[in-house]
Amino acid sequence: MQVGSDIEPISNNMPGSSVVPFQNIGRPQSPESSPEELAMGVSASFWVQMRFLLTKQFKLKMRNKLLTAAEILMPVYIILFLLLIRRLDVIPFKVIVTPAAEAAPRHSVFLTPEPLFTKVLSESDIQLQKDTISKYKYDTDPIRYGVAPKGGVLASRVADALCLMDQQRFTTTKVNATFGDGIPCFGVKMFVQASELYASKGRFDNIKSGLDFGVIVDEANNNFTLVHHEFALMNASNGEEQESAAVQNKLVLYQSMITAIISSKGQASILEGPIVPPMPTIPLGTLKVGETQMLTPYLREFPTSERTVIVNFLKYIFAVQFIQVLVLNYIGPMIRMAQEKEKGIKRALLLKGMSPGAYWATWLISETTTILISTCVAVGMLYACQHFLYTEVGWVFLAFLLFGIAYCCLGFLLSFLADKAHTLSMFAALFNLLTIVAFILVQLLMINPGNVSRGAILFLFLIAPVPFGHIMYEMISTEVLSKGWTPGMSEYGQLAYGFLAIDIVFYMSLCIIIENFMDVFRDFTKKKEERDLTDMALATSGGGGIVVRGLKKKFVVTEKNEWGMMKKKIVQAVNGLDLTVADKTIFCLLGHNGAGKTTTMSLITGALYPDEGWAMVGGFDVVKQRSQLRKSLGVCPQFDVLYSELTCWEHMHLYGGMQGLTPDECDQEANRLLGELDLLVKKEQKASDMSGGQQRRLSLAVSLIGNPKVILLDEPTTGLDPANRRRVWKVLQQQKRTSTIIMTTHSMEEADLLADSIGVMSRGQIQAVGSTLELKKRFGTGYLLHILKSISFKEEEVLNAVHSAISGVTVSSNVSGEMALSLPLGQEENFPLLFDEFDAKKEIFGLQTYSLSMSTLEEVFLRLAEHENNEGAEVPAAATGSSPPILVEQSKAAGQDDNSNTLTPSAPSVAVPVNGGGGGGVGGG
Ligand SMILES: Nc1ncnc2c1ncn2[C@@H]1O[C@H](COP(=O)(O)OP(=O)(O)OP(=O)(O)O)[C@@H](O)[C@H]1O
Ligand SMILES: [Mg+2]
Known part of the structure; x- marks a missing residue:
């Protein structure tokens, strides 16, 4: 007889189990360390992060050859085009x-x-x-x-x-x-x-x-x-x-x-x-x-x-064209930055502890190198095509270089305008047009400088193409006099150079301010909530436990109403969620699609800002101490956030670097994790060339590198084959020794096997929480006795025997050679008597075999879902007759429910009290 879960315990000789023994590398996790110390330990220094991020930037540049080449060669195209215009007699440039x-x-x-x-x-x-x-x-x-x-x-x-x-x-x-x-x-x-x-x-x-x-x-x-x-x-x-x-x-x-x-x-x-x-x-x-x-x-x-000759208006055209020479150095980085944001990679890197300063600095440095090359090409072409002859090359070079960097930084700044790359490309084109209008406006105002305030002109100089266009206009005007331009010739020329440098600092400062402003603003406007002292003591008691209280998050969505008009609607994704997860345990969050699991995960990682309520993770407040928190987190989002151009190995290095590992340690960790997840053979393969399941495992490996104190996994095994799912389970069970893990899953089998405690979520709230066994006891249907009949099966006698041993038994099914009986909870002590009788009278009763199983987690889940559908109706009592099912009151958290006010793990879920057989179950018949 097989009792309990159908799932075999994970054996040590499963595929992939012969890999490097478990030995985490990363921050020390002594229980005595304060959260701050732990955070300091894991914090990669700014320069180390810069190094890893720069490597990533340059690798991406090298692999996106077409785009990089376009950025560098754009000047050639435009300058040759201008030369062609001058050579052709389309416009009366040549006058006799x-x-x-x-x-x-x-x-x-x-x-x-x-x-x-x-x-x-x-x-x-x-x-x-x-x-x-x-x-x-x-x-x-x-x-x-x-x-x-x-x-x-x-x-x-x-x-x-x-x-x-x-x-x-x-x-x-x-x-x-x-x-x-x-x-x-x-x-x-x-x-x-x-x-x-x-x-x-x-x-x-x-x-x-x-x-x-x-x-x-x-x-x-x-x-x-x-x-x-x-x-x-x-x-x-x-x-x-x-x-x-x-x-x-x-x-x-x-x-x-x-x-x-x-x-x-x-x-x-x-x-x-x-x-x-x-x-x-x-x-x-x-x-x-x-x-x-x-x-x-x-x-x-x-x-x-x-x-x-060149007539006056052509000077504007030439100046505008010179602005366009570096246009790809403005649009390109902006779009790539937006793509990084759109795919969620930037967020993933931030969650892995990346410093925003290092992020912006590496973008600036890597783009400056391309701009430097583009500038050399542009200036070389300008002189080669004799667009410029008299002006010292140094002034032209400096103007192009400063402008290129300022224009690119303007692109960085505009990348905040939209999250979607294609929306942003439209913004970029529109803004480019506006800057040209601003440039022409400034030039027209300058025709009669006495009539216009100097402040207005300098204000417009804050738009990088305006001062650069002005420099170009002055240079062209001087060149037509067969003279070389020098800054001494014009006050506004000098100012334009100064403003290009100011613009760079201005744009970058704005980027960093905006990056932090929203949080500061929200922090300021969020109403202060009272925090229960006991909850706070629990949350700050050390270790990697998680305490969440009264968490709420709503989204505003637009949908069509019955008249086909777009209407705004509020979706309360998380609605007053309370949760307590003990240190070094696995908590599984179950729930139907749209229950609010991913939103909860985002709130716990600090990726989303809660409307109400608070959460402390590993001793850090997810809102107020977001930056410290991120240094001790490992996150595997629901959808893979990988750079399609980077290899497995490079991903491990990048994310390891963000967690403060040295390159050697990254190698070691990558070897271990990729080995355990059977990805070593793919280590040099680009993410875009990997299958969905392989990418999923890589995302998981990336979240685990650096041995984070708290790990949040959103459906980590979706799309994995059974063997790989088992590999993942094994890795997670090992990881539990040092980390607290919250995972969401739709696999009841997975939750049953891995979770120390389970929360079932619906409509943004936890509906029930407890260990598997507790949930089955409360919301399950009891036990199922399967009987395989022989030819001489005596149905009446068997049923009499069962009824005399256990009360309240019902026949679930009785078809051909099989019969299934539902046995209620609470009479487990009578089971051995019944099974002894079955064993003794096997021939008389006509039994071939029999087995007992407990109701599955899936049944629990479905019963809870059913209750949710008939909102307000009570969940049907589990067939014990003695202990009515209790839904979790929102004020009660898992820890309390597990009759503990301390962060201690709940009981494992695989014990079944039948026949003295314990967790492994007992065979019979
Ligand atoms: N960015 C968003 N904008 C608007 N609504 C959102 C957003 N994210 C989530 N929602 C809404 O919030 C609710 C909860 O979504 P969430 O992604 O948390 O569900 P889930 O439990 O993770 O579902 P699944 O199992 O399908 O992953 C859904 O109704 C969803 O439509
Ligand atoms: Mg989800």
């Missing part, structure tokens, strides 16, 4: 501006249009300009200016500006001079008083010292007026009717040119000019000089040969 020298009218005012983008004026251009100038003798003479009154600051500035203008007319190369450079200039004469200027003769009187223009300066109002000297003369001699519109036009033009030079603080901005080529020759009207001479001055472009 060679007005026929003969056709050019005399008395022209030459304006140099926007100069070359990359090309310097060629020798032929210079010659052409010289030739043109020589044809217009008049224009090549220095125009003579008079400025009055002399001595003031503005007067000297105006004189400087006039010199620059004059110099421009005489040179064929760019004027690089700034004020005070002592430009040789002989065209400006200073007068002490305005009247002297008016009295001086014009040059058309053929007097050598005659003037063309006079400038009357009003120092008090910071203002000046240009007067045409001939006009002054005419004014004096012939009256006002001589004044012409042309004269006014010309005066206005010159005035604005001088103003432009002065306001540009000495840079010869007149060279750039406001005119987009090809510029028409604009007649300025007719100018009457003296009594007879008529002149027609023209505003026209300075002639050059065929050349490449």
